[in-house]
Amino acid sequence: CTAFTLTGAAHSYLPVFSPSKSLELIEQYNITVTMMAPTMIIMCLSDGSFGKYDTSRMRMMLYGSSPMAAEWVQKSIEGFQGTEIVQGYGLTETSPILTFLDWEDHKGAIETGKTEILRAAGRPVVGLSMRITDDNGDEVPLGEAGEVTVKGPQVSMGYLNRPEENAKSFRNGWFHTGDVGRMDEEGIMYLLDRKKDMIVSGGENIYTSEVEAALYQHPDVQECAVIGVPDKTFGEALFAVIVTSPGSTLTQTEAINHCRDRIGGFKIPRQMDFVKEMPKSAMGKILKNELRRIYGSITD
Structure with missing residues (x-):
């Protein structure tokens, strides 16, 4: 602007x-x-x-x-x-x-x-340094997932009067975004998830963006969001919230079958809710925290 x-x-x-x-x-x-x-x-x-x-x-x-x-x-x-x-x-x-x-x-x-x-997400803008790092702040091999960390003239120096958050997010000159991504051989960054949104089910790390991308390939899916809900066996299970296109008769079984040829079986949500609208921020971003509040007590 x-x-x-x-x-x-x-x-x-x-x-x-x-x-x-x-x-x-x-x-x-x-x-x-x-x-x-x-x-x-x-x-x-x-x-x-x-x-x-x-x-x-x-x-x-x-x-x-x-x-x-x-x-x-x-x-x-x-x-x-x-x-x-x-x-x-x-x-x-x-x-x-x-x-x-x-x-x-x-x-x-x-x-x-x-x-x-x-x-x-695209290529880093001119003047920006970007790395994909592990939990220790070390750069991971090309193509592997890790936290997106950046530095450059457009990056803030820190938060005002918030020393604990500064110590967590601004380390050794790098800003740790809290986003998980990977970089390909052409220097294009793929954003996989917010670290807090990643689902761990049965010991497997599942990035919700991959699951949502599969669901979005169905022509009747207008909006969707995938969250983790408590599961007695696997720790967390995938739960999909879906807004369908007007006039759609899409069912949970059809949505599950649609995903089978697109993602691994352990990544397919087995629980879903079809809603008329999503909770969103003023910027139109789907509020997963609100979805977790609504569906967080659901167990499989």
Whole structure:
């Protein structure tokens, strides 16, 4: 937002997100750049008012907080014609962008059908140093999972008057994000999970983003979130909360069968709830803490 302000751009904000109102403002103010969470984009594309408003002035749509399923990336490209779709990953402490998955990546993935890259957070921005480290702060081998740690001019020096949190997050010049990721041989970072969201079931580490990506490949899944719930046998079990597309009759059995050819059997949620809407933050991010509060007492 600061960069746009410095170049003389005007801003338009909504106090509460509404897909129809967002589309209306895009037309009314000739919006050229917008930033949304994937859930917001999906809601716009699924809203009955989509197509009613002129969005042809749009040039860039930046999304973040999570990857977007290939199906919805394609629908975004088709629905917002002439708009470049890009993804950014970052945190408040990093001002905020750390990595960027650009338009060529998105367009190429859809054109070639090689959509794996759409699960990536992207490449580190210029001037940023990024490492994937183990619990001791040592860099892990390429391709292995670990905590995303960064340093650079855009990274905060620390929290004000919070010495314990500073000691935990800011160590030896590196900021420890609390996110789990891996880096491939091309320098592209794949975000796997928040450390606190990772599920340990029967001694296996399960990254919820992988399970959610499999569920999102079903055309009737509009939104989903996977959490861990107590399990007497395995310690934790996977529980999926799903919002289906309007008119869908998707069942739990169908969702489970859909996952069988996409992920290992131990990663498939055996418990699910189909809901009309998810609890979300003001930025449109699904609140897993709230889901854990709602479903945390469920045991298998």
